[in-house]
Amino acid sequence: MEYVYAALLVHKAGGEITEDAIKAVLNAANVDVEDTRVKALVSALEGIDIDDALSKATVIPQAAPAAAG
Amino acid sequence: MEYVYAALLVHKAGGEITEDAIKAVLNAANVDVEDTRVKALVSALEGIDIDDALSKATVIPQAAPAAAG
Amino acid sequence: MEYVYAALLVHKAGGEITEDAIKAVLNAANVDVEDTRVKALVSALEGIDIDDALSKATVIPQAAPAAAG
Amino acid sequence: MEYVYAALLVHKAGGEITEDAIKAVLNAANVDVEDTRVKALVSALEGIDIDDALSKATVIPQAAPAAAG
Amino acid sequence: MEYVYAALLVHKAGGEITEDAIKAVLNAANVDVEDTRVKALVSALEGIDIDDALSKATVIPQAAPAAAG
Amino acid sequence: MEYVYAALLVHKAGGEITEDAIKAVLNAANVDVEDTRVKALVSALEGIDIDDALSKATVIPQAAPAAAG
Amino acid sequence: MTESDVARGGVRHTTHIPQWKLDEVAEIKRLIEEYNVFGLVALRGISSGQLQKIRRETRGKLVIKVARNNLIRRALTDIGGEVTKMIDYIEDQTAIVYSNLNPFKLYDILESMKVPAPIKGGTVSPIDITIEKGPTPFNPGPIVGELQKAGIPAAIEGGKVVIKTTKTVVHAGETVSKELASMLTRLEIYPLTVGLDVRAIYEDGMVFEPEMLVIDVAATVAKLAQGYHDAFNLAMHCAYPTDETIIPLIQKAFKEGYTLALEGAIPAPAIIGDLLQRAHRDLIQIASLLADTDALDEDLKA
Incomplete structure (x- = not known):
């Protein structure tokens, strides 16, 4: 979910969701960035x-995947 | 919410939630960082x-009618 | 349920739900297409x-796989 | 959701979920396929x-308030 | 609500809710204090x-499934 | 929450939410004021x-943490 | 009630004031001085028996003195200042209640001492008086006619006298007839509440009228909850972390991430299962519309 949080952050900060923007945020969080996933995210959004x-209003799954990536 | 997203991102990325870590992420997202807000968040966490x-977090505070209370 | 997925897919892709469109998708998925069923589906939709x-669709998945990820 | 529909269609048709299989289905549905999204999905699956x-998927009533868009 | 906020503040600050305490807080907020209202509030509390x-009072029926709790 | 009550009080009393205004109210309530938190609140608001x-549309607290400091 | 027993004398503006009046004014002043709180209460309608009972049951908590209005007025005027605001509440028959309780407690006690009382014929009713339908204690007899004559819809049913329908027999402001008052009493309907009726209570420069003295616990709790909600919502709205909001804030961020991933069909490992289920849900939703057609595979037919 790091990628999604990065996208949220960029969006809330008023920025445009681009590969570079997402990568910059993920790098700053020391995430080992996979280009494919960034591209896929930007494309999906x-x-x-x-x-x-x-x-x-989305209902969260009962067992929140705390440990999940 | 930018500050909170940043904290969650740092956490999900496996990092420790420190002022520096949050600031780095916010800076990367071009957020005009307010140090005291970072401090307050780190302290609260x-x-x-x-x-x-x-x-x-299965039941997240939902949008509810203002009638409450 | 392949036929319904095919219809959903065609629809989401912005196409019109025709027999040809459904058949093309099903063929691509290596489904052994039954013409009458395709006809019935297109007609029903x-x-x-x-x-x-x-x-x-007011239902949401409940038990999310906690181990996911 | 097109990508997810395609994946499920391939699966239900008895095929293996590969990038090629998904792309073939998406192409047949005239979806403008983004390779990275296919990769990301296959990888996630x-x-x-x-x-x-x-x-x-024991579905439950969402019970979401009217606010739900 | 000023009087109620003042009472909640005094309480949260660990103080005892007395007329003097409430008045001090209200005065500090430049509220034109009505003694009778202060007395009535303190007495009611x-x-x-x-x-x-x-x-x-705050556990209000949530617009959420049984998971609530 | 003391800080938030103080802000609400200042606001309802018709005042402007400044660091000084919030501090004055908190002091009157005998709160040991932390400058960082005051600044963070003023900035957040x-x-x-x-x-x-x-x-x-208000969010309803899940359950008031009665014991929470 | 010795005060009313003393020789009566017209109140005139005269230089010579009888000693007993001076004494009484002095006593009122002394008691107002001595106690934290005093209230002016209406005496009308209260029996001397009930007054004695109230005195007995509140002994130690409050002191009740009946006094002539002009002497009370005189005492308040003499004291001067804020106390004179209480002069406005002197009327009709008045007693002064002194206490060290706070005004709210004092009011509460006086209210709790009130008792139901019958209404007298020829008086104006302050309230609507309604008779509920249902059985009465009476056996059939002339009583039925008397009830009917008083305007009460009585009848005989099953060998008993009953009230046929619920009826408001007197509206507020109307005079109660002698016949009706008598029948109400025989039906053991006591529409009035009689006791020491607070007009105003004075404490430390403040005058409290009855409506200010009613403590509504439920309303107070509701206001507290509202205040808490306000603070919580404001803190959530501006993402200000407090002990109460930090966890909900994290959860909110989590929820937003989850929602975005789901809405965007982003196959993050954490939500891939949910995406599959959502696709499946979409399928079921469409299939349900096709239930009665030949369009469904066997596996989608129930």
């Missing part, structure tokens, strides 16, 4: 209105 | 088991 | 607003 | 028992 | 265990 | 329309 998506 | 909190 | 139907 | 994951 | 009242 | 925030 392209058509998404993030604020709109966040306003959706 | 002391003693908090984030994974535990997330595993209990 | 006529007049159905798929986006509307999906937005009403 | 590695080691996942899909039937098992779906069988856990 | 006499028999109330604030921590208890808050812990009971 | 910058640009926030408090009345609007309060009137908006």
Whole structure:
């Protein structure tokens, strides 16, 4: 989920979600960045209105994957 | 929420949540960092088991009608 | 349920749900296509607003795989 | 969700979830395929028992408030 | 609500809710204090265990599934 | 939460939320004031329309941590 | 009630004031001085028996003195200052209640001493009086006619006298007839509440009227909860970490990440299972619309 948090952060900071922006944040967090995943993330978020998506009331899975990446 | 995202990102990346770590991430996201907010957040997170909190996060405070209380 | 996935896929890809479109997708997935079933599906979906139907899907996965990741 | 639908379709058709298989299906549905998203999905699905994951889908009413978009 | 905020503040600060304590806080906030309201509030709070009242009053039926708790 | 109560009080009393205003209220409540937290709060509230925030779809606390400091 | 027993004399503005009046004014002043709190209460409608009972049961907590209005006025005027605000509450028949309890407790005690009382014929009712339908203690007889004559819808049913329908027999402000008052009493309906009725309580420069003295615990708790919610919401809204909000803030960030990943169909390892289930859910949703057609595979038919 690091990639997603990075995207959220960039978005909330008012920036555009680009590969470079995401990579910069992940690097700063010492994440070992996989280009493919960054590209995939940016591509997946392209058509998404993030604020709109966040306003959706999603129920969290019961067993939150605490240990999950 | 930028500060909180940054903390979560650092945590998920396996790092320790320190002022420096959070600031580095925020800077990378071009957030105009307010030192005191970083300090306040790090201080509040002391003693908090984030994974535990997330595993209990099954019922997230939902948007609820203002009628409450 | 391959046929329904094929229909969903065609729809989400922005295409029109026709027999040819469904067949093409099923063929690509190496499904042994039954023409009558494709006909029945296309016919049954006529007049159905798929986006509307999906937005009403008021159920969310409950037990997420905690070990995921 | 197109990518996920495609993956499930391939799986239900008895095929193995490979990049090529997913791409073939997406192409047949005229999706403008992003290679990295296919890679990311296939990578995420590695080691996942899909039937098992779906069988856990004991769906529950969302009970989300009207706020739900 | 100023009077109530003042009472909550005094309480949270570990102080006893007395007329003087409430008045001091309100004065510091430049509220034009009405003695009778202070007296009425202090008197009303006499028999109330604030921590208890808050812990009971804030558990409001959530728009969330049974997981609540 | 003392700091937040103080901010609410200052705001409701018609005052501007400044470090001095919040400190004055906290001092009156015998809170051992931490400058960092005051600064962090004032910074966090910058640009926030408090009345609007309060009137908006409110988030309900899960359960008031009665014992919480 | 020795005060009312003393020789009556018209209140005139005269240079000569009888000693007993001077003594009484001095006593009022002394008691106001001595106690933290005093209240002016209405005496009308209270029996001397009930007054004695109240005195007995509140002994040690409060002192009740009946006094002439003009002497009370005189004493308050003599004391001067804020106390004179209480002069506005002197009317009709007045008693002074002195206490060291706070005004709210004092009010509470006086209210708790009130008892139900019958209403007298010929008086104006301060409230609506409603008779509920149902059985009465009476056996059939002339009573039925008397009840009906008083405007009460009585009848005989199953060998007993009953009230047929619920009826408001007197509205607030209307005069109660002698017949009705008598029947109400025979039905053991006591519509009035009689006791020492607080007009105002004075403490330390402050005058409290009855509506200010009612303590509503539920409303107070609700306000506390509202105050807490306000603080919690504001802190959440501006992401300010406190002991109460830090965990919800983390959870909120987590939820937002999860939501975004799900909405964007981002195959993060943590949510891949949820994505699969969501796709499956979509399938089921569409399939459910096709339930009665030939479009479904066997595996989607129930």
